[in-house]
Amino acid sequence: MSATIKDIAKKVGVAPSTVSRVLANKSKYYNLETAEKVKRAAQELGYKKNQAAVELVKQHSNVIAAVVSSVKTNFAGEILDGIKDEASRHGYDLIIVYSNSADSKEQERALLTVIERPVLGVLLLSIALSENNLNLLKDSEIPYCFLSMGFDDNRPFVSSDDIEIGYKATKLLIENGHRNIGLAGIDMYPYTGRLRLDGYKKALQEIDVDPKDSWIQSGDYSYISGENAMSNYGKNTELTGIVCVSDMVAIGVLNQARNFGFKVPDDLSIVSIDGTEMCKIVQPQLTSISQDFYKMGIKGVQQITDNIGDKNQQFVSIHIEERESVKFIK
Template sequence: MARRRQAVTIRHVAADVGVSLQTVSRVINNEPNVRPELKERVQEAITRLGYVPSIAAQRMSGSRSYLILALNDRARTIADWRARQGTDWVDQMLLGGMLKCAEHGYRMIVELVDTHSDHVERELLGAIAALQPDGIILTPPHSDNPHIVRCLTEQQIPFARIGSNAQDAGMPISMDDEGSAAMATRYLAGRGHRRIGFIAGAPEYNLSGWRIDGWKTAMAEAGLATDDLLQAGDFTFASGERAARALLALPSPPSAIIASNDQMALATLEVARKAGLSVPRDLSVISFDNTPMMQFTQPQLTAIDQPIAATASMAVELIIAAQKGEALPDRVTVIPATLVERNSVVDAKQTVSA
């Protein structure tokens, strides 16, 4: 049987060049306090021996681990995975976060944490002890969980709070949920819609309330009533069905509906279809998130495109800046969303061909 090839370690590189392990580690981490001639010799040995630097080797140069830990909601993420409905949020977070980490020689690891758990602090401390991350990215609803925020503050670990407007601790980054909902509402009002329904997201997410506020603000600006046009949802398809049915059963139903995420928008399409309504001829629909499926619906859905990748990338930049002791923003960092126009909205009372 063929013998397994021994892996090249940092010790092999150090022995080959005749330097200490710490010197090799400083070269790996591109630190300035290494003579150019010595740096060239170490890099040549790394290439010739086929050494792949490890996280352990990177840690030898100091207290940094070169790891950034991102926390996502366990229950919702696993539910989506098991239902095989995809988790575009996680995909986009990895896209932005991992690419930005790679630029700076870092790695990003995702952990799933149940924000409702009585043991959330113990889970978090366990992850911190095992991974020793240089910083942590919190995603909703973890971003405003007081137990998690207090725990990280006490541990003195830099952390970014995606989807938070709180400035009491950490580095908040907003995708301007309130402004995004207002943008969608103004767009519909500008196309002549007077009865604009809104399906809200899960109440444990602060961003759900901000989106309601944005809708209400834009409705008030246009002189439009909101009275019976708000329905509660929880980001699931089933809740979207219930909310859409309630809205369309009103004595004066809306001519347009904004759903706070894509699953509830899909549910709205299905409810409209079963009611014999054509989208957009009889009902205009706008969604939040703009996951890939929005391009394949019939009709393709107009949607608020949340810059998740750009936001995760900014979170990594802020954490690395904090590690370096650089100046940080003294206010919430805002990464604005955009409205992607497709085929699910027409002017009010306009007739289109089916």
């Protein structure tokens, strides 16, 4: 088996992104001594750049790669459905690689799995890449696009407006008479979670409510995050409404609330964010801020195939689905 960029990086003791830059003759971010070590290691290991693969990528590769967060949420399926349908419509194949969304080494492994193969483009589903891994992806010169995650720099993405999501979810509870409103399962990363938190706080500021630290419970969008959040709120919580940052979190909150003896929505109102089919198969059905994940998948493929460029950023619209988990209080 021929040597890879990762093999060279391990031998020299540098990041794969540095090896990629050296071999691509990009002089920024490394010194001459490092370049010499990389080139010597490449020669010793017998590394050969797959020029045929490079040309295939640039000209007529028919494979799109999707790197998917391994966090146990349920919305990725709808995005993948959109990707698969749009890719199939154009005659493209799809490969799927899973990665821990917050682990730099796992991200690197997933990226190397796809960029050392001839792929037309890379779609990243709810993955916040570390700086080194973002540079690794950029240096591959393979088109890429983030899905379900927006940024405030020039990275290409297709996502919902997460500030608007946090704001509308909280505003919905406010319009139903609630003032003590929790935010459950929010992640600590600087993108999706921060933006939804900003929207949540903005809505509360409009009614002069300063949320207590205990109202905001962190997590990773999973079911267990919802259970933990509700456990931390406790049986005697002052909250009358909770914004849950995913459907899985909402179900975790719902079930733990029942364990405490709460009736939803009589004792506690819940608004879920995402609006997947999970909202309809629980009782009571969950009112949600619904995202069009299927459309995200379609637009992601279009960004890759239409060669729009790395500055293109698109927001997909959201809407409120009123079901059974929110009650008006006086």
